[in-house]
Amino acid sequence: MSLNAAHTIGERSRFNPQWLWLAAIACAVMVAIGTLGGTYFTRIYFNEAEARGQNTLRLAVAALRGQMARFERLPQLLADYDDIKLLVANPDDPDLVDEMNHYLKEVNELLESSDLYVMMPDGNTIVASNFDTDTSFVGGNFSYRPYFSNALAGGEGRFFALGTTSLKRGYYFGAPVWIDGVVEAVVVLKVDVDAIEDTWRGGDYEIIVTDPEGIIFMTGQPDWLFSGILPLTEERLARTAETRRYADAELRDLPVTRTHFQDHHELMEVEMQTGETREYLMLTEPMPEADWTVKVLLDTASARAQAVTTIVVLLLVVGLATMAAAIYLQRQARLRERMQMQHEARDQLERRVKERTAELATVNKQLEAEVAERRATEAALRQTQNDLVQAGKLAALGQMSAALSHEFNQPLAAARNYADNALVLIERGRVPEASNNVSRITALIDRMASISRHLRNFARKPNQKLAIVNLEDVVNDTLEIVDWHIRSSRVALEIDLGPKPIFIHCGPVRLQQVLVNILTNAVDTVAEQADRRVTLTASSDGDTVTIAVRDHGPGVPATLAERIFDPFFTTKGVGKGLGLGLSxxxxxxKDFGGDLHVENHAEGGAIFTMTLRAAAIPQTFESLAEPAQ
Incomplete structure (x- = not known):
């Protein structure tokens, strides 16, 4: 099938009218969920939060009522105690006052209440459980407290306030002391509320208790204490100051905004000290017996987040359902198109196969031509490299020819003298001496033949195959060629090949050429130096053999070290080298699978290091070496 045909079919599928209806229905459902679902699900989660809050509110009110019920009858019990009545009848008896102070202290510790004390009708306190503390109530007058006035009138005195002396919050119970039908004193019990308040911290809700003026006096949020959730008008402040309910504490308005959600849930937004605003769902239950109002505040962030999450999930479900329907419609459309596409695709495939086959045939021919050309180029390159190596050797032989002529002339002149002397000795009948001269002539001829043989082998093109070669033999053959140069330059050559024979995978003639080049360069380097030493060392370490040639010359400058192995690069004068030897x-x-590099020795001079592959010692060599052991 052609690209245009496929594109046309795709366009027909893309703009299928069924898809437009599906998209319209999905959008309508999503809009309905987004607009109506927010209110609906928020109401549901507010109802769930309210149910949890009602449980928390009931538990909080029950705990407060339980705490009050625990102590509410104790003041009346103490008011009926005979010793209390005796004290009230004799308030100036110091022994009796001291005895009752200690008694009230013991009872207070036993009850785990905050304070116990007795007040006379004028409001003065005569004994107290905290008589021996810095905040003792003894001598204090608290007649302005409602718990005193109500009890003095014969009723039950109850009041929550901040102590004006201790500055501690507490709930006060007052009971009248009746003597002969007359109220002669009031017994007061103060209960600490901090223990209850501590249990309100750490939950996902806030519990507050307010007085009739709307001032918070119990809360798990310390920042809200003594704050009003109702506006602190002058009338409310005056009524609070009249009873000194909060002593000298600073009263302030809590920045709140009250709203309703669907006229059912009461909400309150509070501006926190951090600057953020939190919204709470507020549940209220009054405690008329204590004139309190207990409120539970539930943070609405969780409920609103759940509502948003539910809406998002529904939107995702609608989206996935729409995608599933779209996929189904798309598959149906593809099934209808498949028959037509198969027919067109078959024709297109056959045409493409023919075209691609022709293209591949053309490419194969091009590749074959390129491969043949590359092989020819590689063969020419290899031949050029071999010719270059041979040219380098012949160039080296040409440079040696002048010195070798001297090497050959000396034994020839000596042989001529020995021959002349032998003729004279034979004429004189001294045959043994003449025979000795002939032997010397033979030795000189053998020496010249040896030098000629090594030069001939060096000049011959080497075999490219690698073999197992004894390094000592290669070094000896190398010395036969460069010995004349070493002696003529008066250079001291030191050789250390180690205690054991070293065998290498290499070509012997080509390795000999490398050693000739490196040793010749080393001899030339130290020829004009005070220290004319050249060192040849070899060592074997596992599968690697290291051959090092060190001279005591000036070393290789850092700027030349990177170029020293480049072709036609030389530091010698004109006519003294082609710059091919080291290259x-x-x-x-590298052909041997090894490496050659140069560096300056720490004690001076340059050191050329070759690393080659080690070979195992041949069995024939071991068998020959055994008798020598």
Whole structure:
């Protein structure tokens, strides 16, 4: 099938009218969920939060009532105690006052209440459980407290306030002391509310208790204490100041905003000290017996987040359902199109196969031509490299020819003298001496033949195959060629090949050429130096053999070290070298699978290091070496 045909079919599927209806229905459902679902699900989660809050509110009110019920009858019990009545009848008896102070202290510790004390009708306190503390109530007058006035009138005195002396919050119970039908004193019990308040901290809700003026006096939020959730008008402040309910504490308005959600849930927004505003769902239950109002505040963030999450999930469900329907419609459309597409695709495939086959045939021919051309180029490159190596050797032989002529002339002149002397000795009948001269002539001829043989082998093109070679033999053959140069330059050559024979995978003639090049360069380097030493060392370490040639010359400058193995690069004067020796040597060592590099020795001079592959000692060599052991 052609691209245009496929595109046309795709366009027909993309603009299928069924898809437009599906998209319209999905959008309508999503809009309905987004607009109506927010209110609906928020109401549901507010109802769930309210149910949890009602449980919390009932528990909080029950705990407060239980705490009050625990102590509410104790003041009346103490008011009926005979010793209390005796004290009230004799308030100036110091022994009796001291005895009752200690008694009230013991009872207070036993009851775990905050304070116990007795007040006379004028409001003065005569004994108290905290008589021996810095905040003792003894001598204090608290007649302005409602718990005193109500009890003095014969009723039950109850009041929540901040102590004006201790500055501690507490709930006060007052009971009248009746003597002969007359109220002669009031017994007061103060209960600490901090223990109850501590249990309100750490939940996902806030519990507050307010007085009739709307001032918070119990809360799990310390920042809200003594704050009014109702406006602190002058009338409310005056009524609070009249009873000194909060002593000298600073009263302030809590920044709140009250709203309703669907006229059912009461909400309150509070501006926190951090600057953020929190919204709470507020549940209220009055405690008329204590004139309190208990409120539970539930943070609406969780409920609103749940509502948003539910809406998002529903939107995702609608989206997934729409996608599933779209996929179904798309598959139906594809099933209808498949028959037509198969027919067109078959024709297109056959045409493409023919075209691609022709293209592949053309490409294969091009590749074959390129491969043949590359092989020819590689063969020419290899031949050029071999010719270059041979040219380098012949160039080296040409440079040696002048010195070798001297090497050959000396034994020839000596042989001529020995021959002349032998003729004279034979004429004189001294045959043994003449025979000795002939032997010397033979030795000189053998020496010249040895030098000629090594030069001939060096000049011959080497076999490219690698073999197992004894390093000592290669070094000896190398010395036969460079010995004349070493002696003529008066250079001291030190050789250390180790205690054991070393065998290498290499070509012997090509390795000999590398050693000739490196040793010749080393001899030339130290020829004009005070220290004319050259060192040749070799060592074997596992599968690697290291051959090092060190001279005591000036070393290799850092700027030249990177170029020293480049072709036609030389530091010698004009006519003293072609600059091919080290380049050829480097390539030969690389052909052996080894490495050749140069560096300056720490004690001076340069050191050329070759690393080659070690070979196992041949069995024939071991068998020959055994008798020598």
């Amino acid at each position: 050829i040597s480097y390539n030969i060592v």
